[in-house]
Amino acid sequence: DASVLALIGAGVQARSHLKALSLVRKFREVRVWSPTTAEAFAKQHGALAVPTAQAAVTGADVIVTATNSRTPVVQGEWLSPGAHVNAVGACRPDWRELDDGVLSRARLYVDSREAAGKESGDVRAVRRRARTPLG
Numbered sequence: 001d002a003s004v005l006a007l008i009g010a011g012v013q014a015r016s017h018l019k020a021l022s023l024v025r026k027f028r029e030v031r032v033w034s035p036t037t038a039e040a041f042a043k044q045h046g047a048l049a050v051p052t053a054q055a056a057v058t059g060a061d062v063i064v065t066a067t068n069s070r071t072p073v074v075q076g077e078w079l080s081p082g083a084h085v086n087a088v089g090a091c092r093p094d095w096r097e098l099d100d101g102v103l104s105r106a107r108l109y110v111d112s113r114e115a116a117g118k119e120s121g122d123v124r125a126v127r128r129r130a131r132t133p134l135g
Contacts, residue, residue: 001061002025002029002061002062002084003025003026003028003061004027004028004029004030004060004061004062004115005018005021005025005027005030005031005060005061005062005063005064005065006031006032006033006034006056006057006060006062007030007033007047007056007064007066008033008034008042008053008056008057008063008064008065008066008067008073008074008097009034009035009043009065009067009084009089009122010032010033010034010037010038010040010041010062010070011034011037011066013064013066013088013089014032014034014041014064014066014087015041015045017064017066017086017088018030018047020133021062021064022084023055025062027062028108030045030046030047030048030049030054031047031048031049031050031057031060031070032045032047032048032050032056032106033049033050033051033052033053033056038050039113053073053078054075054078054118057074057075057078057079058078058080058097060083061080061082061083061084062083062084062085062086063079063083063084063085063086064085064086064088065085065086065087065088065089065098066088066089067089067097068095069089069095069096069097070096071096072096072097072098072099072102072109072132073097074097074099074102075099075101075102076096076098076099076100076101076102076103076104078100079102081083081107083094085102085106091120096121112133116121
């Protein structure tokens with residue numbers, strides 16, 4: 001049962017995901033990492049601000065990435081087996097939140113194949129390596 005939530009990013013999307021996920025799971029611990037606003041977010045939402053993305057992700061059952069990063073902020077080697085990742089921030093072709101280690105072991109679900117293939121840097125990275133179309 002999922003008991004630890006990691007939020008990478010501390011903006012509107014992180015707040016919205018925390019609220020929505022808390023409706024379906026009772027998290028024992030919520031960790032947040034952001035280079036700028038983690039402390040304020042943690043205080044406002046009863047979360048634990050952590051010093052690095054790795055500290056947030058390691059041992060987490062559910063991870064939300066909600067950043068505007070151009071380079072991956074989550075590494076596959078940090079993920080526990082069976083971890084669930086909601087990657088919502090890499091919404092431009094030149095943005096990446098997840099390294100290839102995350103993507104190589106993931107089952108990928110998108111809301112729109114066409115849009116994700118055009119807009120998501122993470123999905124575009126998978127498509128470049130894929131031998132068959134995403135399905």
